[in-house]
Amino acid sequence: MLKLVALLVFLIGYVYGQAFTCPTSSITVATPTGNLPTGVTNVTNVPAGTNCSFVFDVPNNYVILLKFSIDFQSDDDYVYIYDNNDAHKYYMINPGYAYYDSPLFMPATKATVRVVPSTAQTAGSVMDPYLHDIFVYDGDNINTATFLGNLDYVASTLTVSSGQSLSFVNPYGTDSAPFAYFLGNDASAVQGFNKYFAILATSRSIISGSMSDVSEFGAAYTFICVDCSTYYWTQMQFDMSITTPSRGSVSFQGQTPTHKRDKLIRYDPTTYTQNYLPQMMPTDILTINLVMSRIIFNVTTASSVANHLTPFDGRKGYIFSPNSWTPSANSFNYEFRDDSNLFNYTLNFDKMSFQSINDALTLKIGSGDAAPTVDQQYPRDQFGDNVTGSGNYMQVGLTASANSDIRLSYAMTQTTPSVCPSAPINVSSYSGNLPVGATNVTLIPAGTNCSFVFDIPNNYVILLKFSIDFQSDDDFVYIYDNYDNHKYYMLHPGYAYYDDPLFMPARSASVKLFSASGKTKFMLSYAYYSLGSYQQVTKNTGEYFPLTNVTRNVYYTISASSSSEQVLASTAQTMSAVPDAYLHDIFVYDGDNINTANFLGNLDDVAAGSIVSSGRSISIVNLYGSTPSPYFLGNDASTVQGFNKYFAVLTTSQSWISASMSDTTEFGAGFTFICLDCTTYFWTQMLYDSKFTTPSRGYIQFQGQTPTHKREKLITYDPNSFTQDYLPQIIPTDIFTINLFKARVIFNMTTASSLANYDAPFSGRKGYIFAPTLWTSSSANSFNFNFRDDSQQFNYNVTFNKMSFPVNTDVLTLKIGSGSGAPTVDNQYPRDQFGSGFVSANGNYLQVGLTASSSADVRLSFEMAPTGTVASTTAAPVTTPTTPSVVVTTATVTVPTGQTAAPVSSSTVAPPASTVTSNSSPVTATNTGATVTATVQTTTSEGISNFHGFLLAVFVLLALW
Incomplete structure (x- = not known):
């Protein structure tokens, strides 16, 4: 039979103006190739008003390949393609640019059919566009069969073949690469459905979705795993807003509808519960029939995700011989096991048909390594409707011939033994798990309220490891110490955690477990550790x-x-x-x-x-x-x-510290600064906060090393006499301690000499110089300071507050002068006389040097004034003995403040209390000591002329650290 294909060209506007000829007869196979318009070798101008057809006669055993080259110049110009039935099949798009040799195959014929073709793709993938490239023919020979349609259309409309066969071909060859799979079914097996789909899966995949059909005909879904042989139906819920409770159902059968296997499992909305899942289906192809229902479901091919063999309270399910699902080896071996819990297992024998004398079904129910309470083999042993037994596990195994038909169903209910021990646990047991015998988290019955008590000898500690899956905020685990104080509690992080460690010291500890819900799972492992080898x-x-x-x-x-x-x-x-x-x-x-x-x-x-x-x-x-x-x-x-509070602070070389310290109590505060890799501090700026300082009594004092060393307080600044002219002050030690009394100070300090500008003179400057061994225990008792500014003259005044040279070689040198000439003062002590203990002279520089034994005691003070004036003698530093007092700290100083983020928490709450949770552990610690808040404030190295401006500069610099 000869069939026709028509190509219609219709042009409203004039394109290029060259003559264009419409053919007057159809083109046949006698002209196997050619170009239209006749004779052209490239795109040809089509005159305005053109409206004609190119008609092709296509024999039954042929297809025709049309290649279109078009340069549209107007949206009013069209090219249409019509099929054998003169139906408008395609039209050429106007993309806005010229295109060349765009291919289109057209077949010879089209008719009605009796095989139902389908395509299968993975869930969630887009429709494969290459399906349209595949031609479907109604018969077993594409050279004689009638063209049925393109595969995308035929598959989506449940089109049926007229006979026993379908054939399909992809004339586009390697240029077309469809990724879908093809599945053909007997028409009678699927034609009665309202809709039918096939879905691809792979190993270790998880598919979540919904299926629905509310018609009288139902729907079918075939799942095909291309590289696995087992599915696990893990979750399902009927949507009762769409489901008909009395008639709705979902059923499962092996392979495709064509295989006409038994529907082995059926769930209806009136009896189904989630306890039936997960359900295993040992087949690579599975078909679901859905009637008057909508379900939301999860299915996986990954056994590790399904947890198919995990018992739980109330679980139900089915077990079938594999041949009931698909042709395969007719054997299995399943072990449902939870060593931390006991269950009552019931196995129902719904059908037991053994076709060979060697066929055997084995059943074991028991606990641990002990002999099983049920140990049966069928058909050797007699069986009735079911078998019931109690234990940690149930093992079911089958080895049978191909025609044996075994259909089982099972149920599990958890038993509730007491989890509470009757006596304290001691070191003789050394290690173990609680509840006794547990090897994993164990379901704790509702109403549980008991304690695990541990006796711990003096030279031991006990390591507790908590594994908990909290299911309710009304369930708790508390830990108590040797004094029966509520020391810690276990957090509810929203997920299960395992082996979270906690050491407890002698002489006793206890863990209290309370469960209101009956859903929380818990296990506590313990082990005693001796401290004798430390x-x-x-x-x-x-x-x-x-x-x-x-x-x-x-x-x-x-x-x-x-x-x-x-x-x-x-x-x-x-x-x-x-x-x-x-x-x-x-x-x-x-x-x-x-x-x-x-x-x-x-x-x-x-x-x-x-x-x-x-x-x-x-x-x-x-x-x-x-x-x-x-x-x-x-x-x-x-x-x-005696201090109200005491802090120790670490510093390093080349660091800059800006902060505040305060204490307004009668006890004062101590602050020890420790430099890990330097031996000198420079106190560069300080301001008394008048709001928190008592002028007549407040002060700040400096002494070397720690309070334990009981060194002299070498420098005292009080708010009435202190000015910024006293700074920068050098403190030659790696450790020094500040005593603060009834005052708040804002300060800058550095360990970087380049930032301190200590040797730079300025008018009005005052300061102190001490033998280094007054600050530190170092044996090196020497210094050499050169205060110099060659651009201006100063009146330098030096006061000898104390001069003690116990060794003959001890020497203090003092020079005051200008430029490179002979100094005005060039003294060496004790060789020269101290006189009044005061030296004054003008110059560009003041040089003071010491080389002395460790016991030499030298204490100097100095002042710099404009030339022509003599400054009043700088008084020796005053040491005012006081009573230490409470500090009101307002800083974010990151000194130890009594707050902790440990992995555990004390329950005793004495105000003020703080609870801090560790990121690394679900155990929480609550501190019971007073909370000290520190405020770090940072400033520039310039003067402190405005208090509020100083604070503003602080926060800016702090943000840059």
């Missing part, structure tokens, strides 16, 4: 060291300077550091031996609470092996215990 390292008060040195299997003992003294622990951090959560990992013991001493507390609590040892020593140990960044400093308790 090696001791000794330190004295006044010595500092990094806490990273306190490693596993080592403990540090810090002893006071005398047997009558006690120890008070402190930690030191840089100003910019946040409170270190790992301080809570360090245990502090009240004595020189962690195996015999009593536990004093965690270091963050001991330091913040100013807890003092009962004797001369304390010992610290880090059982976690963590790496806290602060340093440790122990002081003789008598030297700091």
Whole structure:
């Protein structure tokens, strides 16, 4: 039979103006190739008003390839393509540019059919455009069969073949690469459905979606896994706003509709619950039939995601011989197991048909490694409707011939044994899990309220590891210490966590477990650890060291300077550091031996609470092996215990510190600064805050080293006499301590001499110079200062407040002069006479040098004035003994403040209290000590002429650090 294809060209406007001829007869296979208009070799101008057709006669065993080259110049110009039935099939688009040789195959014929073709793609993928390139023919020979249509159209309309076969071909060849799969079904198997789909899956895929059909005909969905042989139906919910409860259903069968297998599983909305899932389906192809329902579902091909073999309370399901789903080896072996819980298992024998004498079904129900309570083999053993047994596991296995038909269903209910031990746990048990026998998190029954109590000998600690999956905010786990204080509680982070560690010291600890919901899962592992093998390292008060040195299997003992003294622990951090959560990992013991001493507390609590040892020593140990960044400093308790508060602060070379310190109590405050890699500080700026300072009594004092060293307070500034002219002041030591009383000061300090400009003279400047050994225990007792400004003259005045030279070679030199000429003053002491103890002279420079033994005591003060005046003698620094008092700190100084972010939390709340949660652990610590807030304020190195401007500059610089 000969069929026709027509090409219609219709032009409104004139394109290029050249003659254009419309053919008067159809083109046949006698002219197998050619160009239209006849004879052209490139795109040809089409005159305005053109309206004609190119008609092609296409024999049954042919197709025709049309290649279009078009340069549209108007949206009113058209090219249409019509099919065999004179139906408008295609039109050529106007993209706005010329295109060439755009291909289109057209077939010979079209008719009605009896095989139903379908295409399968992965869920969520876009429709494959290359499906349109495939021609479908109604028969088994494309040379004689009638053209049925393009595959995208035929598959989407459930078009049926007229006979037993369909054929399809892709005439576009390698230029067309469809990614879909093809599936043909017997028409009778799918023709009655309202709609039918095929969906591709792969191994380890998860498909979430919905299916719906509310018609009387239902819908079918075939899932095809291209590289796996098992599905797990994991979640499903009927949408009751669309589902008909009395008639709706979803059923499952193996393979395609064509295979006409039994519908093995059927869920209806009136009896279905989520307890039926996950359900395993051992087949690579699965068909679902949906009737008058809409469902939302999850299905996966990944067993690790499905958790198919995990028992839970109320679970139900089905087990079938694999041949019921698909032709395959007719065997399986499933073990449902949870060693942390006991279940009552029931297995129902819905159908048991064994076709060979060697066919066998095995069933075991039991617990742990003990002999199973049920151990059966069928058909050897007699069986009725079902078997019930109790245990941690149920094993079901099948080895059978191809025609054996086994259909089982099962149910599980969890038993609820008591999780509470009847007696305290001691070191004789060494380690274990609670509840007893658990190997994983265990469901805790509703109403549980009990304690696990641990007796801990003096030379032991116990490691508790918590694994918890909280399911209710009304379920709690609390930890109590040796004094039965509520020390910690376990957080509810919203997810399950496992083996979260917590060490507890002697002599006892307890864990209280309360479950209201009956849904929370819990397991506690414990192990006792001896401290007998830990090696001791000794330190004295006044010595500092990094806490990273306190490693596993080592403990540090810090002893006071005398047997009558006690120890008070402190930690030191840089100003910019946040409170270190790992301080809570360090245990502090009240004595020189962690195996015999009593536990004093965690270091963050001991330091913040100013807890003092009962004797001369304390010992610290880090059982976690963590790496806290602060340093440790122990002081003789008598030297700091009188303060309202005491802080230690770390600095480094070339650093700049801007901050505030305050204390308005009768006890004062102490601040120790420790430079880790330098030996000199420069106090560059300071301002008393009059709002918080008592003028008649307030002061700030400076002394070398730590309070324990009991050094003289060499410099005192009081608010009535202090001016900015006293600064910068050099402090030649790696450690110094400030005593602050009834005052608040805002200050700048640096360890960088380039920032301090210490040697630069200015009019009105005052200051102090001391022998270095008055500040520090270093044996080097020398200095050489050269205050010089060659651009101007000053009247330099030096006062000898104290001059003690115990060794003959001790020498102090003093020079005042100008330029390179002979100095006006060129003295050497003690060779020259001190006279009145005061020297004054004019010049560009003042040079002061000392080379002396460690016991030499030299104390000088100086003043610089304009020439022509003699400054009043600078008084020696005043030391005012006072009573230490409480500081009101308003700074963000990152000194130890008593706040902690440890992984645990005390329940005893004494105002003010703070709870800080660690990022690394769901255990939380609540501190009970007073909260000190520090405010770091930063400023420039210029003068402090305006208090509010100073604060503004502070915040800007701080943001740049």
